[in-house]
Amino acid sequence: MTAAASGSWLLRGNDDRLAVYAISEAGVHRWTEVSAGSGNWGGPDLFPVEGLTGVTVGQGANRYVHLLGRRESRQDGGAAKVDLVYAVQYQSGRTLGDWRSLGNPFRDPKDGATLGEPAVGVDGQGTVHVFVSGAPGGIMLRRESRSGAWEAWKDLRGGAVAGPPTAAATSAGLVELLAPGNRSVMRWVQTEPGADLRRAQDLTPAPAPGSTALLETAPGVFTAYWSEWSGTGVYAQRPGEWAFPVGGAPAEGPLATLRATLDGYDCTVLAHRGRTGTAVIGVCGTGGEAEGLWWTDTGVACLGTPALALDGRGRVVVAVVTETGAVLINRQRPEPGLTLSDWHPLPVG
Template identity: 50%
Template structure:
């Protein structure tokens, strides 16, 4: 294992089984529940793909899991060839499709080497959208067109765009992307399904590297959560509104977000690695973040970023890799609020 993937590295299949993924030397590792709700797991199985520097995972409404990688292949003349690769897993535990290269929009080798890490989103019609920073600090997009044919790379422009993009799809068929850019974040959105993404207003303060997460908190409306690099805790933002400070003590790394029902209330759950190195879980009423979050330290030592999902029985699940590389999973147990059971090794 060589870290954690970005995006959704813990997924729920149509058959009700959870699958966890992690990048590793020579490819990616995959653990799969043996039955819905666990507790047994199989794996890890190795899915081979060499020379990846970055792995992003995104799941569509059809439950297909898409893998996006940034690949650096050394050439005989000493140069390095950089491209983005894509593969799909259609069912839990089943083989992954052949990896397909989506290329690189830069024909010049020196600029091609500076092409950034991809992020993706799958629209409700199944169209895959891939985003990545280009060598000039702008944002590039490539998407799958009709009949499975990929459109050329499109330049969405922008300034000082950096790695750590967050792309997400809404239930009304649109895709948005939130991009760190120095002291701000740049935001693009589709005004309607299949449209070219348009630039929205810049958002300040900008996020700490790799910390942005997106969650649909109302039909067609995304809320973005990220860590303030100035040490001010969490921040959330919805398009058309102001950024709201939420406090907390997140460490570096990503925030995981999940919407669920607790005690009959629509709630948002946030998980991240705290400054002490353990997984912290916060809960608030959905779209009422300013009223406060209730935090719990799970005590689970975490290397990399935690993940959140529902299992096949509808329970909230928190997953993380401990410092020894063991995958550990904690599930909600009966009782008021969000109470998690003891994290179990997989």
């Protein structure tokens, strides 16, 4: 059955066509718009990989699409062997490059089996940064060198990690990383191009497992979002400011984020899977979260986090994977505010 990928699994390519990425037992499925903003889709194309338990999708400034998968295999009933696999798509609608293994940073088989789902960030030079955690705690990093070879795993340290981390790069090409901990959100930042990431001040209150998200809300400035662990809703924080509640009622899992122009205003759009299992969307003026978000329950049940993107005509597009494994797409109507149209299923292979 099809399931939602992690990260930005609805993306706009270098020709402005949208693509959707999902996972199944057979591998990764991809649907691609026939033409930019048309609402007509081709696919699904299948890129086979055996043993995937999760896939994370990311994109750099050049709009190449990077896919990181957690792969698990067993031989003759023995212990699970876990590694990460990586592939890249250079152009919309084209095939992926070859899948390659990035190994596992933990040598002990028991520790290796606890490897979590990865996060990916691509800096301004196109360097891919892969982040992952496991039972030993902290965050491990592996990245491409400028020659295209992969460097050795590096321990960024940190405490115990509760769920997958989140990574992104600013418009200046600097990578930032969030990792939900047991008492706070751990944060690492890159202060100049090509530099190592350094630990920054943690964010509080404590997050729900795997709920962190990043959105650039001013040039070079990320706003961090996460769900508070006891269920009081979503929190937001920018560097140098206190964290503040912005409402919502998210279930466990990450938030999707997007900036969009609505009625001529720069707005922030958030989406999550609500406690009742339906997709919920929140909107506010960018930088104005403290004044409150307007939250709307779509009423559509979903598995995993909804995805958000702008299509080739600048309209907000929402994607969800339903409880039956169908992928549904909804697009902004030409009306005031963020008014969605009807949900449309993508073709079934």
